[in-house]
Amino acid sequence: MSWSKRAPAWLAVLFSLTLVAAACGGDDEPEPGATEPTGETAEVTGGEWSMSICEPESLIPQVNAETCGSQVLRALFTPLVQFDQDNNVIFAVAESIESDDNVNWTITLRDGYTFHDGTPVTAQSFVDAWNWGADCANAAGNNYFFGPAGVNIVGYDELNPEECPNRPSREGLSGLQVQDDLTFTVQLGAEFSEFPITVNYNAFYPLPESFFDDAEAFNEAPVGNGPYMMDGTWEHDVGINVTRYEDYGGTPGNADAVEFRVYADLAVSYRDVQAGNLDIGDVPDDQIANAETEFGDRYVTAESSSFSYIGFPLYAEGFDDPNIRRALSMAIDREAIISAIFFDTLTPADDMVSPTVQGYREGACGEACTFDPEAAKQLFDDAGGYDGTLRIWFNNDGGHEGWIEAVSNQWRQNLGIEDIEFESMPFARYLGLLDEGLDDDPATEGVDGPFRLGWVMDYPSMQNYLENLHGTGAGSNYTTYTNPEVDDLLAQGKSAGSGEEAISLYQQADDMIIEDLPIIPLWYGQVQQVTSERVSNVVYDKFTFVDVAGVQVVAE
């Protein structure tokens, strides 16, 4: 490993402070200094470092819908907007995203961003990429994001007919129009005031023209527009190496090179950090106590947007009465389970959304999410209890057996439900079964008891949780909960003029959902990682991704 000349330490500190100061600026103005294209090379600290990842499924941004590849893509690409530590929008490649009516949006790009092959990032780069993702013929994993289940761009339905033609359409989304090299317009199917927040997601990354010549080759060595570029190709199950892109249009990455090392079992990455072979690794649950003592402040935790819940199949018998649902929720001692089974690495849920989004209110769920066995028993009995066998459904390949058993014991003990059975199966089949509950086919029944699921946000908004899980007919609404007032409030929120207005409307919808309790909010997640002594400034965003460009190598 060779080392570039290291800038004096005080310069690095000064530079970091400037970035922090710049990021804590106002809402909608471009942030001076943060991501403007810099003509000269700023001071960087150099060095190389490594971090653990799981094996990605794909490195094409429009295809990748999982976290392993997303971490790498964050280093290789820069989206239109980014977020600061408080989830405020920072304009990155976009200079502005504006609309008068929350339906027609004009996106203006900054000049100066280029792809790693030297070609400029233009409005066409974005429009072509989004069209590719939305076309059913490409079967992209993030296809749904362009449609009604996501931001709903006009023209989506034409690109996704029932019978998908074999060849991609030449047409593209009619709602996307290129105005000039740095401007394009987006027409949405309905008002959505938070559209600018959503375009941070990888479905909206730009693509260079070389992608369209050979998508398979691109998948092995993506050409992005971010601070780091591929060094070699994706070595499957081994790792991905990137080096700093010298002509980056924004703030350059600190380190010269980064190695994303693939671990099949992330617990092994912990040992590698212990042995001094890895710079950022994960902590297995059973090592958390040791990690804190051994690593001190190099043991870092980051709040994640993950939200775990137990849903009720409202189409099945026995769960119509909200009091039954409330009783079942109040009979669960979340803190005890978190302490005994999860080593205190989770937070009990007290709202229908995660604390990582603006608008979350501590204790919003109130009594319904507070452990009170006596009140639960009273409520349960008054409502008539539950007849027959209570079946709890979950997937058997996610490590859920322990806590589900704990919950069932608490229900048995606190509510007197004698007959409880478990139904578990691999995730693919589990999801298929839940899907069956959504269709109108009388032959397929779905599940007949409480089921476990989780949600991770696509973009930091209450609406992402509330609409996808509780909106009438939404793709991830497995309870089949439907409340026209909630739908109405959500629609009003999406067309609201300001962020505060939207949030207040979402909170009203949130309260209604809490009142009805179609799901039992369980807990919020976090990630635990350990770092070596060689790196500092390891910062996590609200999606629990490391800010790769910011990490500094401080010692040999």
Next chain:
Amino acid sequence: MGRYVARRLLQAIPVFFGATFIVFAMVYLIPGDPIRALNGERPISESAQAVLRDRYNLDDPLVVQYAKYVGGLVTGDFGETFRGQPVWDIIKEKFPVTAKLALAAFIFEGVLGLLAGILAGLRRGSFMDNLVLVSTTFIVAIPVFVLGFVAQLVLGVQVGWFPIAGIQEGWYSYILPAMVLGSLSLVYIARLTRTSLVENLRSDYIRTAEAKGLPRRRVVGRHALRNSLIPVVTFLGVDLGTLMAGAIITEGIFNIPGVGREVFLAVGSQEYAVVVGIVTAGILIFILMNLVVDLFYAVLDPRIRYE
């Protein structure tokens, strides 16, 4: 001998087809929709699912799917994963890794096992013999993943002699996992050799050889050992197949990107092309290895002739 080899190779063909069809059918019968599960809890549009199902022939009946797969095989196309990665690339990258691991384990267990077994067999009842018997019992009692974790912790993290994960350091990275992987087989080889040797040393022809005045080394090395090795060689041949399969756990502990781990993950996501591709390649290797072992018998025991 040539005809024997040719006959054996021809016999391999129906074995090949039968085995691949069985594996194919087993993956096909796993309930669940792999396409729907590609996106996890996020939705995936109906038309996108339809496109993928069509691309991978998932709507066809089992026999048709199998026929299309074999058709592809004949032209050298091993198929693709549901994310578009060619299976041949996976096999090309992963098999050499597992092969190296298996080979390293093979050499480790072979050399050490034979040595321990011979020493124990020659000095029956001595301290050496008892040492070998006790230590092998000890090793066999410990599950392989416990052995793996302890080795990783002590030799890798605390003492720092070996890298504990990955294959970054070339052959050096394979040493620790090979020792863990080969530990169980080492026990079998040691004990098998010892017992076989002890038994042969008591036989008539050995007594005759000694009576003829042959030096001890020649008696043991040229006569007793060659006969004693026959059961051991049988075991070694079978063991190579076991090593390639059993590497799953070791590959997981030491983060080695081999086929064991790959097949395990592929079964979970019902990637039939990967499972069948890897298992097929494994079957071919196994058939070849056993042929080599059988031919080696003729070297060991001149009474065995093939025609």
